Amino acid sequence: MAVEVQTKPAPAPSREPIVNDFSITIATKNGSGSQTANATILRALFKMGIPVSGKNIFPSNIQGLPTWYTIRVSKDGFTARKDESEILIAMNKATVIDDVQKLKPGTMCIYSDGLGYTPQRDDVIFYKIPAAKMAAASGLEGKLRGYAENMAYVGVLAHLLGIEYVELESALNHQFKGKTKAVEPNTKTIKMAMEWAKVELTKADSYRVERMDKTTGMIMLDGNTASALGAVYGGVTFVAWYPITPATSVAEALGYYLKQLRTNPETKKPTYSVIQAEDELAALGMVVGAGWAGARAMTSTSGPGISLMAEFAGYAYFTEIPAVIVNVQRMGPSTGLPTRTSQGDILPCYFLGHGDSKHPCLLPGSIKEIFEFGWRALDLAERFQTPIFVLTDLDFGMNQWMSESFEYPDREIDRGKVLKAEDLERLKGNWGRYRDVDGDGIGWRTLPGTDHPLAAYFTRGTGHTDRATYSEKPEEWEGNLERLNRKFESARKEVPAPIEDRVTGAEIGIIGYGSTDPAIVEARTLLAKKGIKTSYMRVRALPLSESVGSFIRAHDRVYVVEMNTDAQMAQLVKLDTPELAARIFHLNKNDGLPLTARWISESLQKMEA
Amino acid sequence: MAVEVQTKPAPAPSREPIVNDFSITIATKNGSGSQTANATILRALFKMGIPVSGKNIFPSNIQGLPTWYTIRVSKDGFTARKDESEILIAMNKATVIDDVQKLKPGTMCIYSDGLGYTPQRDDVIFYKIPAAKMAAASGLEGKLRGYAENMAYVGVLAHLLGIEYVELESALNHQFKGKTKAVEPNTKTIKMAMEWAKVELTKADSYRVERMDKTTGMIMLDGNTASALGAVYGGVTFVAWYPITPATSVAEALGYYLKQLRTNPETKKPTYSVIQAEDELAALGMVVGAGWAGARAMTSTSGPGISLMAEFAGYAYFTEIPAVIVNVQRMGPSTGLPTRTSQGDILPCYFLGHGDSKHPCLLPGSIKEIFEFGWRALDLAERFQTPIFVLTDLDFGMNQWMSESFEYPDREIDRGKVLKAEDLERLKGNWGRYRDVDGDGIGWRTLPGTDHPLAAYFTRGTGHTDRATYSEKPEEWEGNLERLNRKFESARKEVPAPIEDRVTGAEIGIIGYGSTDPAIVEARTLLAKKGIKTSYMRVRALPLSESVGSFIRAHDRVYVVEMNTDAQMAQLVKLDTPELAARIFHLNKNDGLPLTARWISESLQKMEA
Amino acid sequence: MATPTTTQPRGSAKVNRLGLEKSIYKGLDSTLCNGCGHDSISARIIDACWELGIKAEYVAKFSGIGCSSKSPAYFLSRSHGFNSLHGRMPSVATGAMVANNTLTGIGVSGDGDTGSIGFGQFKHAVRRNVPMLYIIENNGVYGLTKGQFSATADVGQELKHAGLNELPPIDLCLEALVADCGFVARAFAGDPKQVTELLKAALSFKGTAVIDIISPCVTFNDKDDSTKSYSWGKTHNERIFDVTFVPSYEEITVDYDEGQAKEVELHDGSKIVLKKVDRSHDPTNRMAAITLMEQAKTNQLFVTGLIYINNDRPDLRDYEDLPETPLAHMPSSVTRPSKESLTKLMQGMM
Amino acid sequence: MATPTTTQPRGSAKVNRLGLEKSIYKGLDSTLCNGCGHDSISARIIDACWELGIKAEYVAKFSGIGCSSKSPAYFLSRSHGFNSLHGRMPSVATGAMVANNTLTGIGVSGDGDTGSIGFGQFKHAVRRNVPMLYIIENNGVYGLTKGQFSATADVGQELKHAGLNELPPIDLCLEALVADCGFVARAFAGDPKQVTELLKAALSFKGTAVIDIISPCVTFNDKDDSTKSYSWGKTHNERIFDVTFVPSYEEITVDYDEGQAKEVELHDGSKIVLKKVDRSHDPTNRMAAITLMEQAKTNQLFVTGLIYINNDRPDLRDYEDLPETPLAHMPSSVTRPSKESLTKLMQGMM
């Protein structure tokens, strides 16, 4: 086999080994089956105890358009995206020239001979691999042979970096749930490729991996699975949804795990129902109907679905019906970039619906929190009898993250204020659906089917008295809206509070939320290295906690870091603390890619200058 | 006929006549046909040269529920609602007790003997009228007889106040377009009632009207008609709509006036098209399709329709398609109070759609301006290739207002940047749909059907290059969004600027918009009487003009007066001028009734205290 | 308008089999126009529920927006009501009926609500066979917004402001049939006996039972030449059957000639007895039903009665394989999987 | 897949009657999966438009969202395209076709786009008879979101992740028929000749022409037992007619036995020649068409061809009584009434 190795030594001066601290980009075509290969590498590294994260930058297409999978290997445990990768695995003819162009001097590139590519740079180390031949040698046919090509780069990379074969094998076993028939052809190719590389390649780069112990007890999964599991452990009983990228896998994971965990072992009957609706209007309509009737009900969607849910969201807000809406944000406005990430639905969700509507929004900042907020959202929805939005995004939802293990819910399921027939008996029917008897703005509700002649009330989107009868009286309208605002203020105190890291002596504060947390955490270490101290407040919900104000007050300049065009959170922060607005700065970017620590740190420094 | 007149003199001490300065409330049942009667009174007063305004407080029901029609007579030209009326015409058994309760001492009440009501107050002057008998005497049958009862109170009131019979008669002729058959039975009843009153009633109250000359050259109409006329003179060619209170009459008036003014006199063909869609999603979809194809297209709707239009609004924003959306605001959230007014859709319209969408909103503050913004909105939509919202409300839209005559548009119709086949020839096809060649963020578009091989482009809600081809490239996405923001900033300068009345020495500024203007104007005179100087800025569009900032800076305290629950405009003002937020105060109320000057002035004083 | 039927308690009995007077089944006073067809339908719902001895506490009422959709406030005040959004009643009912499978669902919609904005939801609810009675109070007009055409307006129909309708009408029975509805009926609000019997049958049906009731709008669409007017209905109402509903707990006492009547048995053992009146129609034959509706549409015939019945389709609760305990009442012990299960899951992800 | 037809320029002619090569009618390179049925439909659209000598500049292309809805980018690059929102193509096309009555409209949608989220708009566009060709690329699945069931999936259809479908399918031809569509056809993407001829006929039809084309999704729903797969299509495709379209500017040269063929003339003088193949069906008989589709649905028959044609309904442009000048090009002198007219109006309001 012909092998071509970069012979001129790369101009890298030091050549000290770079261990467990680099990124790998695998450039392929959509639909070429490289996911398995990439996941195998990721998992093998993870099981070697090395912190990793995997991000797929993919097109809105099923087959053929360019896709980049990036694996970050970080001994320090950083999981954010990096601006550049040190290792490129080039498997896509359409992008190879561009992809190589982006490499920094001293980095490396593995490429398939099938690309017909001839390296044009001498400051990068190239390894050409006969991927197609190796795949042919695998004995696999058709589509599967294409997949085997991917295993070829796995093997070569493993050899060059020192990824342990046993971990690759067990990663494949994990993925194929131990099905030898599926695993074997892959391991065979990997072994072959490793052998080949050992014989034919001379390692000229400095990148290697070494076993560590930084992932013990950690799990690896995508955020949408975490969302689904959160709901499963939150006791969800009804799900209605409509397919939309990147939210689809929430519902699919719900289907999968509910079946597994919530089928009655005796009757084999489900203790839940999942319905694929005809669109998002119907999906939320069903959820609202189910929530009204007493189910723990939720839906999941993304941008366009949010727009279509506006009318029902306002209805549920005003009639006070629990509902959980998971919004896995993608890039908008409009259809936008359906396979790219953004945090652009903060304002749209908070104010969804005409008139004076507003909704508590939960903003999990880690995979573990996505799970936690998954069950808490259901509790909050029933407690506050209102729609609760949970906002994650494509980066969280569809990428592979390492995470601490999830903690079992630390409190009982909260079904909120529901009066049973016996309660009504006790109250002698003296109750009002919208009466604020507890001072928290939340009334007591009854469920249809309650066997008491005075249980019934009439739910309507029109003005009503506290007994739910129609009313156009100015005082009654105002009174009801005031109570709703009181309820909203009660929610402000109950939604997850921000998490703060205040650093003494820091003049600068950073406010962030959601999936940008890893990049912010890393950016703070970069800034610290430059001698810039920063405090950090990660907000976890809307309405904003009152502590946001004191955080801002404690700093001279506060940068709100986010991933949208209009600095939406910064706007909300200013609205809540107008008197501090002069200290609040926008640090937002929205190009579809997850923020990087470098961008945050450099932009902040520029603004400071 | 038995007549009962308050004999004990009311405790009013002075008994000076109160001329042309009071309000009349006519309490009836919905569907009882009292509109004609009320309009007759209103118009007769108007034609006597006395400033008047008429407001209908009606239920969301077709027949039977209580309705109050209020006519304000104001020699000073104030047209805002007043908190109380001095004259009650009680025709509804269901509300008479309450209605009388609300009267202040010294005021008067005309009531029908049909109510079976016995006056319980001796500080109010009562006139009982045998309305049913008079109606019977009219010779009318069935429903019409009920209507005649209404003419009975017209006659009695006319006698008591001194409304001239000729003006009543000509008002009826105006309403019935001179159809004697329709007019006659009414004039007959009025005359009879006036006669009866002359003979049987002793005037014990102090209210009267006197001819003035304050309405010469003025017109009287409702805002929805003004909206429709604005669009007609704006050259609208396509309308799609879906019925909804209180916007329905915009489309109905469009149908009426387009037929009248825009039928080709030769071919008898319409030069426009009006389609009743199956819902609001389809209505805006049709408008967007028509606007894309080159029609001047618009729709009209209210709250729930706005929610349903969210997805298309975002689409049109992002693909840059002109569209005008008239939102006649009603009380929300949700179905809310469909027949009550509010300014609750400021935020929802401004940010309509998921992702980072935003839309210019026009906020006319008078009937004349509704007309003007009607045509300007179409120009702006085509100029900026974007949806333009025009926000009026139920109070403006469905009530009778006196207004200055409309001015004919002072500039040519602006069809925006459209390239024709010959332009493309000249450019040798070198154009890009989304290319910012003029530095204002606005690209040039072509219309389908343009006879040039390079005219076509592909409109999509997904990310695109400046040639409208699909793109997921981060820089291209960002570049496009930056251009959209630039375009939005261009629009900021072109939308109607605020109108200011700066008073030297005033520490207090008031910011208002829309239908609350008359109440603010009046409140300022009340405040002035108390020695409180105020400046006033009426904003007329979003995005807010930069002059808002300088207005705020010029005052110590600025009150944003509005009619919604969440002080939406105040929020936007703060967002645009965060550094001034500490001076900005919310003066908002939202109970379904138009604001009154007294409420504004008293609340402001309370906040000042 | 009293409607003596086989199922009503005999003689002077003032209470039904639950021992309840009819007044218990009433709602608030109607705020609709005097003489509105919708009000007589409300009265029939009260009759039917009382006569069947339905426990109102177990009924859930649904509607969209419109005059028609207001009517659930005017019957069964002991039942929970859900006045939802314009055109969205089907989705709301879907969620509620799945959340609690012990509920009986009564939905009331209008021709605008169902035929325009809610058309997609209507068709999909029928396709899913959501277990509920779905009444369309069809007046060919938008009542609440004061007289625009709905999609069921006939060609040539005239309205005061809207002018003349030229677009072909949607036939909601045909639409239901094509969407695989298992219970399709048409009736006239001015024909109390038939409405009541059809309602009773529909309330015992398992799956979506659609009844399209022509219900005149006296305020905006009651001119004699409107096919949705009282006078048109009265003169054109062509009953294909004389329908009698016999609940499971009663014996058939109604008598009829062999061969002239058809008996259809429902899931709960109750029976619908159909006495042929005029034309011959087999309501268990789908193609015959489609043909009949198609003919009626083309020729503006006002045929009323049970158009189609098919007991065999699974309903949504079957599709969803719902357990006995309503989802709404599933205890936390069941809905939250064990701590161990989470630990195991976590281990699998390590 | 070249498709020789009567209308194509004979012999070695490389240009059509406008003197244009076929490549002019192409679009961008497709980004759909290799072998996707949608791509062969795009190719047929290119064929049909080229063969008819349609001026692409006067065509407007519309779509919703889905793999299918992407395809307008892959044909007629000289035509303006409008890739709208999921399920909302009908309303957008309605507006555009009214705004400019000189445009020829080609809409491409998917079974999800039309049968689920866009069902209401689809039915109402057909009811309005929006003048356009409305193609549904029907694969029984949501392609772009990776393999969920659409509402046209047959009972018993299985998908990798979604499992087994139990809900009855929506038949979009039947739905179009019931909504009074005047041109209803079904075809199979793997049958190029029939697709092209039907497209040509549809492009000459005045009003909404619906063609439901079974278009296999090779990635998510091409298992042999799926009724939307290539192999099912190939083995089950039962053409009811051999369709040939003869444009107005050509003579009929196709020969056929008298009695075995039927000729339908369109508004523009072109003709559709239908040679009977198998079963006897009269496509001008609405009830026959409904019956055929109902039978096909019940028995999972894959009958293809022109199901129904009716030239007599006015289209939306008739209903709207559109003038000759497109609304889009109406000059300001016409669209802004005179100053005098305003003065007069104002006087009337004084």
Ligand SMILES: Cc1ncc(C[n+]2csc(CCOP(=O)(O)OP(=O)(O)O)c2C)c(N)n1
């Ligand atoms: C989204 C939305 N659009 C419009 C309306 C206004 N609206 C209220 S009722 C109605 C039509 C009702 O017609 P129909 O369903 O036939 O009921 P009817 O009043 O005739 O009984 C409309 C358009 C609304 N409430 N919501």
Ligand SMILES: Cc1ncc(C[n+]2csc(CCOP(=O)(O)OP(=O)(O)O)c2C)c(N)n1
């Ligand atoms: C409002 C909205 N909801 C969901 C989606 C996600 N989505 C994109 S395509 C699609 C289904 C497409 O199916 P179909 O119309 O059958 O087209 P196919 O891909 O099968 O050709 C969905 C649900 C969307 N784009 N917009």
Ligand code: SF4
């Ligand atoms: S308007 Fe018509 S539909 Fe509405 S309540 Fe009156 S009669 Fe009934």
Ligand code: SF4
């Ligand atoms: S996923 Fe299916 S429908 Fe989409 S492009 Fe691929 S084959 Fe075609």
Ligand SMILES: [Mg+2]
């Ligand atoms: Mg109706």
Ligand SMILES: [Mg+2]
């Ligand atoms: Mg599909």
